[in-house]
Amino acid sequence: MQQLANYAYLIGFSFSIFVLISVGLAVIFGMMRVINLAQGEFLMLGAYVCVIATTAGLSVWLGIVLAALAVGAFGVLVERLIIRHLYGRIIDTLLATWGLSLFLIGGVTILFGPQSESVGVDLGKFSIGDFTYSVYSLAMMAIAVAMLVATYALWRFTRFGLVVRGTMQNPRMAAAMGINTDRVYMLTFGFGSALTGLAGAVLVPITGASPQLGLTYIAKAFITVIAGGPLPLLGATAASGLFGFIDGIMDYRYGPVLAQITVLLVAILLLRLLPSGITGRLRRGL
Amino acid sequence: MGANAASRPRAPWWFAVGIVLIAAILAPYYLVTDISDQIDISIIFVLALLALSMSFLWGYAGILSFGQTAFFGLGGYAYTVLALNLHETTFSFFAAIALTMLFAAVLGYFMIYGRISDIYLSVITLVVTLIFEKAIKSTSGDQYVIGSVRLNGQNGIPTVPSLRIPWSGTELSFDGVFILDAVLLILVYAGLRLLLTTTFGRVLVGIRENTRRIELLGYDSRRYKLGAFVISGGIAALAGVLYGVWNNFVAPEMFGLKRAAEVIVWVIVGGKSTLVGPIVGTAIVQYLQNKLGTQSVGEWLPLILGFVLILVVLLFRNGLLPGLVGGIGWAWRQVRRVA
Numbered sequence: 033m034q035q036l037a038n039y040a041y042l043i044g045f046s047f048s049i050f051v052l053i054s055v056g057l058a059v060i061f062g063m064m065r066v067i068n069l070a071q072g073e074f075l076m077l078g079a080y081v082c083v084i085a086t087t088a089g090l091s092v093w094l095g096i097v098l099a100a101l102a103v104g105a106f107g108v109l110v111e112r113l114i115i116r117h118l119y120g121r122i123i124d125t126l127l128a129t130w131g132l133s134l135f136l137i138g139g140v141t142i143l144f145g146p147q148s149e150s151v152g153v154d155l156g157k158f159s160i161g162d163f164t165y166s167v168y169s170l171a172m173m174a175i176a177v178a179m180l181v182a183t184y185a186l187w188r189f190t191r192f193g194l195v196v197r198g199t200m201q202n203p204r205m206a207a208a209m210g211i212n213t214d215r216v217y218m219l220t221f222g223f224g225s226a227l228t229g230l231a232g233a234v235l236v237p238i239t240g241a242s243p244q245l246g247l248t249y250i251a252k253a254f255i256t257v258i259a260g261g262p263l264p265l266l267g268a269t270a271a272s273g274l275f276g277f278i279d280g281i282m283d284y285r286y287g288p289v290l291a292q293i294t295v296l297l298v299a300i301l302l303l304r305l306l307p308s309g310i311t312g313r314l315r316r317g318l
Numbered sequence: 319m320g321a322n323a324a325s326r327p328r329a330p331w332w333f334a335v336g337i338v339l340i341a342a343i344l345a346p347y348y349l350v351t352d353i354s355d356q357i358d359i360s361i362i363f364v365l366a367l368l369a370l371s372m373s374f375l376w377g378y379a380g381i382l383s384f385g386q387t388a389f390f391g392l393g394g395y396a397y398t399v400l401a402l403n404l405h406e407t408t409f410s411f412f413a414a415i416a417l418t419m420l421f422a423a424v425l426g427y428f429m430i431y432g433r434i435s436d437i438y439l440s441v442i443t444l445v446v447t448l449i450f451e452k453a454i455k456s457t458s459g460d461q462y463v464i465g466s467v468r469l470n471g472q473n474g475i476p477t478v479p480s481l482r483i484p485w486s487g488t489e490l491s492f493d494g495v496f497i498l499d500a501v502l503l504i505l506v507y508a509g510l511r512l513l514l515t516t517t518f519g520r521v522l523v524g525i526r527e528n529t530r531r532i533e534l535l536g537y538d539s540r541r542y543k544l545g546a547f548v549i550s551g552g553i554a555a556l557a558g559v560l561y562g563v564w565n566n567f568v569a570p571e572m573f574g575l576k577r578a579a580e581v582i583v584w585v586i587v588g589g590k591s592t593l594v595g596p597i598v599g600t601a602i603v604q605y606l607q608n609k610l611g612t613q614s615v616g617e618w619l620p621l622i623l624g625f626v627l628i629l630v631v632l633l634f635r636n637g638l639l640p641g642l643v644g645g646i647g648w649a650w651r652q653v654r655r656v657a
Contacts, residue, residue: 067437069444117632122437123382124631127582131627134579138621247575251445258438289456296449300425300442304432 034161041160042284045169047276048176052235053249054256054268055179056228062257062264063200064220066115067126071253072246073136074225078103078232079241080140083149092153092237099233100226107225111218119217133246141243148242168237175234179227184265196220252292255299261309270310275299335508342500346493356496357564362604363499364560367506369584369596371553374510377590378519379546380526381436384578385425385443388450389551391572393418393558394478395454395469398568401479403465408484415555422551426544433540444578451573474569478562490563499560503597506553510593513549522546579623586630589637598639 053075060068068074078099085095114132118125155167187193199206199216207213232245239245256275260267275295282291306312341349350356372386396417400410425446429439458471467475480489481498490498513519524532525539533539562568571577580603588599607619634641 067441114628114632123440124635126382126437126440127586128628128631130579130582131624131629131631133624134576134620134627135624138618138624142617142621247448251448254441255445258434258441287456289453293449293453296445300428303434303438303442304428307432307434 037160038163039281039284041165043277043280044173046280046283047272048173049235050252050256050272050276050279051176051180051269052172052231053253054260054272055176055183055265056224056226056231057253057257058260058264058268059183059224059227060221061254062260062268063196064217064224065122066119066221067122067129068115069126069130069250070110070133070136070246071129071228072248072250073133073140074103074107074228074246075232075235075249076140076241076243076245077106077136078229079236079239079245080144080149081229082233082236083151083241086151092151092233095151095236096230096233100230103229103232104222104226106229108218108222110225111221115221116214116217133250137243137246144243146243148240150240151236153237172234172238176231179230180265180269183227187265192219252295255296259299259302259309261306261311263311263314266314267309267311274310331511332508335504339501339504342504343497345500346496350496353492356492358608360492360496360499361561361564362601363496363503364557364564365580365584365604366597366600367499367503367557367560368554368581369588369600370503370506370510370593371550371557372581373585373588373590373593373596374553375546375550376585377592378514378526379522379543381543381547382440383443383547383550384440384582385422385446386550386554386581387573387578388443388447389418389422389554390558390561390577391447391450391454391568391570392421393555394562394568394572395475395558396555397559397562398475398478399464399467402467402475402477407479407482411481411559414559415552418555418558419548419552422548423544426547426551430540430544430547447573447578448575451570451575454570454573472570474567474571476567478566478568480566481563495564499564502556502560506556507593507597518542518545576620576623579627583623583627583630585637586627586634587638589640591636591640595637595639599637602639 056074057068057071060066060071081099081102082092082095085098086092090098110132114128115125118128153166153168155171157164157166159165187197195206195211196216196219198209199211199213200220203213206216232241235245239248252275256271257264257268259275260269260271275298278298279291279295282294303309346356350359368386368390371389372383375386376382393414397410397414400413401407404410425443429442434442454469455472457469458473460468462469462471469475481495482489483494514523521532521537521539521542524535524537525542529539558572561572584600584603585596586599587603588595588597590596630638636644
C-alpha cells in the first residue's frame with residue numbers, strides 16, 4: 033500500500049513536470065505550428081525572473097506571476113522581431129529560434145554566471161512510509177492541472193479562444209470576417225510564452241535556475257507535444273500521462289538517464305505505430 | 319552562342335577534383351610545412367566532412383537532420399572503444415563507420431517509414447543527439463566499461479589510438495593525417511557528386527522538389543530517403559572517427575548542442591544548394607574562430623553564434639555566401655548598365 037502511494041506520488045510528480053514544460057509549447061507549436069526551439073530558454077527566463085523577484089524580497093507566488101507577465105511580454109517582442117517574418121517557413125523558424133536559444137543561454141551566462149541559483153520555499157513536508165516529500169511539490173502538481181484547465185477554458189469558452197481557434201484553422205477566412213489575424217498570432221504567441229514563463233518559475237524551487245535549465249527540458253517538451261498529435265491540449269495531457277507514468281517508475285528504479293532514454297524510445301515506437309500522434313484519430317476537441 | 323561552342327564541353331569537374339587531390343597530397347611537403355598549420359587545417363577537413371554530410375541530406379534530399387552530431391559522436395566513440403579493445407585500427411576504422419550506419423538505418427527506419435513529417439524528423443534527431451550526450455555524460459562511474467575501456471563520463475576518453483598504416487603498423491604522422499583527411503574529404507565530395515548524377519540522386523532531388531509526384535511515378539520515396547539518411551550518417555561517422563584520431567580524444571561534447579549549432583552555421587554560411595559551399599563555409603568560420611582566439615571570446619561565442627544564426631536566417635534565405643555573391647553580382651550588373 034505504501035509502495036503504491038509512493039509510486040502514485042512519483043508518477044503524479046513526473047506527470048506535472050511533463051505538463052508544465054509542454055503546455056506552453058502545445059500552444060506555440062501544437063496550435064500555431066511554430067517550432068520554437070527557444071522554448072526551453074523561455075522556461076529558463078521565467079525561472080530567473082522568479083529568482084530576481086525573490087532576492088528582491090518578494091514572495092515566490094508574486095515571482096511566479098511576474099515571470100508569466102515578463103516572459104509573455106518577451107514572447108510578444110520575439111514574435112514581432114523574428115517569428116512574424118517567418119510564418120510558413122518552418123525550417124527557417126527552427127533555425128532562427130535556435131539562434132535565439134543560443135543567444136539567450138549566452139546572455140544569461142554572461143549576466144548571471146554559469147552557476148545554479150536556488151529559491152527556497154518552505155511549505156513543510158509530509159511522508160509516505162520511509163520517504164519524505166515537500167508539500168510544495170503538491171502545490172506544483174495543482175498548478176500544473178490548473179494551467180491545463182485554465183487554458184482549456186480560455187480556448188473553449190471565451191470569445192478570444194474562438195477567434196484564436198478560427199484563425200489557426202483558416203487564417204484567410206478569419207481575416208475575411210474582419211479579424212486582425214496579425215494581432216491574434218502575436219497574442220497567442222505571447223500567451224504561450226507566458227504559460228512557459230509561469231512554468232519555469234513554478235519549477236525553480238524544485239530544480240533551481242541555471243543557464244542550462246532549458247536544455248534539460250526542451251527534448252522532453254517536444255516529444256510530448258509531437259507524441260500528443262493534432263489536438264494540442266488533449267494530446268499533451270495524454271502524452272504527459274503516458275510519459276509521466278514511464279518516467280516516474282523508471283526514474284525511481286533505474287535513475288533519470290535511463291528513464292529519459294526509455295521515454296524517447298517509447299515515443300519513437302509510438303510514432304511508428306501512430307504516425308500522427310495519440311490524438312491522430314480523433315476528429316474534434318482541443 | 320554558336321553551335322560550336324555548345325558542342326565543345328567544358329573541362330569536366332572531376333578534372334578540377336584531380337588537380338586539387340594532387341595538390342592536397344603534395345601540400346604538406348611544399349605548401350603547408352609548419353606542423354601547427356597542418357594540424358589546424360586537418361581539423362577543417364574533418365569538420366568540413368561533417369558539414370558535407372549535413373548539407374547533402376538537407377540541400378539535396380530536403381531532410382534537416384540534427385542527428386549528424388549523434389552519428390559524429392557515435393563514430394568517434396565506436397572507433398575508440400573498438401581500437402582500444404582490439405589493439406588494431408584499420409578494422410576498427412571501418413567497423414565504427416559500419417556500426418554507426420547500422421544505427422542510422424534503425425533510427426531512420428522508425429522515423430522515415432513511420433512517415434512522420436520532415437520537421438518532426440528534425441526535432442527527433444535533435445532529441446536523440448541530446449540524449450546521447452546526457453547518457454555518455456552519466457557514465458563516469460567505474461561500472462561503465464565496454465571491454466577494457468572506461469567511458470569516463472564527461473571527462474571523455476583521452477587515449478584514442480592514432481591510425482596505423484595497415485601491415486606496416488607505423489602510426490600516421492601529422493602530415494600523414496593531413497593527407498588522409500584531405501583525400502577523404504575530396505573523395506567523399508566527388509563520390510557525392512557522382513551519386514547525384516545517378517538515378518538514386520535524381521530521385522532524391524525529385525523527392526525534395528515534389529514528393530507526391532515522385533511517388534505517383536512509382537518510386538517509394540521512403541527507400542530513397544532512408545538511403546540518403548544512412549549515407550549521410552556514414553559520412554558523419556567518418557568525420558567522427560577522424561576527429562577522434564586527430565586529437566586522440568573523444569568527449570560527450572561531440573554530441574552537444576553547440577557542436578550541432580556550429581554545423582548548421584557552417585552549412586548556412588556556405589549555402590546548402592551546392593556541395594562546395596559548406597566546405598568553404600566551414601573553412602571560413604573555423605579560420606575566423608581560430609583567428610579571434612577562442613580563449614578570449616569563449617564566453618561570448620554562443621551569444622555571437624546565436625545572433626549570426628538569427629541574422630542570416632532573416633536576411634539571407636539561401637545562405638550567407640550565395641547571398642553575398644548574388645548581391646555583388648547584382649551590384650556589378652547595375653554598374654555595367656550605368657557605364
